[in-house]
Amino acid sequence: MKKILIVSALAMFSMIGCTCKNEEYGPFPKNGAIKTADGPLIQAHRLGKSEYDDNSAAGIPWCLERGIRGFELDIRYTKDHKLVVMHDTTVDRTTKGTGKVEDMTCEEICKLQLKKSGDLVPTAKQCLDLLRSRDDIFVEIEMKSYPNEFHTPEVLEKYCRDLNNLAKETLMPGTYTFTCFNEGTLAMMRKVDKNAPLGLITGGALSDDHLLAAKKLNCAGVAANGVKSTKEMVDKAHSMGLTVCLYMTNEVKLWYLFKEKGADRITTDYAEKLMKGIKK
Numbered sequence: 001m002k003k004i005l006i007v008s009a010l011a012m013f014s015m016i017g018c019t020c021k022n023e024e025y026g027p028f029p030k031n032g033a034i035k036t037a038d039g040p041l042i043q044a045h046r047l048g049k050s051e052y053d054d055n056s057a058a059g060i061p062w063c064l065e066r067g068i069r070g071f072e073l074d075i076r077y078t079k080d081h082k083l084v085v086m087h088d089t090t091v092d093r094t095t096k097g098t099g100k101v102e103d104m105t106c107e108e109i110c111k112l113q114l115k116k117s118g119d120l121v122p123t124a125k126q127c128l129d130l131l132r133s134r135d136d137i138f139v140e141i142e143m144k145s146y147p148n149e150f151h152t153p154e155v156l157e158k159y160c161r162d163l164n165n166l167a168k169e170t171l172m173p174g175t176y177t178f179t180c181f182n183e184g185t186l187a188m189m190r191k192v193d194k195n196a197p198l199g200l201i202t203g204g205a206l207s208d209d210h211l212l213a214a215k216k217l218n219c220a221g222v223a224a225n226g227v228k229s230t231k232e233m234v235d236k237a238h239s240m241g242l243t244v245c246l247y248m249t250n251e252v253k254l255w256y257l258f259k260e261k262g263a264d265r266i267t268t269d270y271a272e273k274l275m276k277g278i279k280k
Helices: 002-016 058-064 122-129 155-172 185-190 208-216 231-239 254-261 271-278
Strands: 019-022 026-029 039-044 070-077 084-085 137-142 178-181 199-200 221-225 244-245 265-268
Touching: 019 178, 039 137, 039 254, 039 271, 070 155, 084 122, 084 155, 084 254, 122 155, 122 185, 137 155, 137 185, 155 185, 178 185, 178 221, 185 199, 208 221, 208 231, 231 244, 231 254, 254 265, 254 271, 265 271
Parallel strands: 039 070, 039 265, 070 137, 137 178, 178 199, 199 221, 221 244, 244 265
Antiparallel strands: 019 026, 070 084
16 A cells, blocks of 8 residues: 555656756756757747737736747846846836836835836746746746845845745746856855756857856756857757757747757747747
């Protein structure tokens, strides 16, 4: 009887999705390699930046209705240490307000309307709640809090802890990763959770230095400029147990090019356009 219960429990665990363990590189998000059609997963940059709006919560159901299952969003910390969805250091470009995110409270920021849609700036919880318990999606949660005068080690650790806890509370295991350009921020998340799935982003091409830095941080994946990156480097990343996201993929022809290079995921400002284009 005891043996039957153990087997049943293991079966249930496998059905809800898991974070698989790579012996050298740590957590590997199961859904980090799901496909769009027969190629790389299409991820909506900033939840539909150019087709809906920049980091709006309403961009999530908008994308889901169109069959889009990959997402990328940016999370910052407010003056009162709350998690909000905002790409820039200020609210000026995307909202009808002005000011630095870290100088404003969550209440102040979340009263602001986004310029394009008129939607209010969302909290991180409002966005992730819309993806709660789904096992058919993948989310790149980009951490926009870097070590600086505001983000002291203590504040940065609290940011990472709050974000990690929120992701665990809302998203299924294996359906998300924390990404960042800053190695210090990723190192702090690794300190907070030794099994957190991490991804190191570079503004340039995949390189040996980039892959070695990812290895040092025990990352599960890397992201890089898709045009500049070579198939050889993508293959090398895969041989090291890393998934690869290539960006910015705003043309259908680039999706096919990055498919040939072996990308697992691509990030685009035009997710709906790509979805329609590759199905023709």
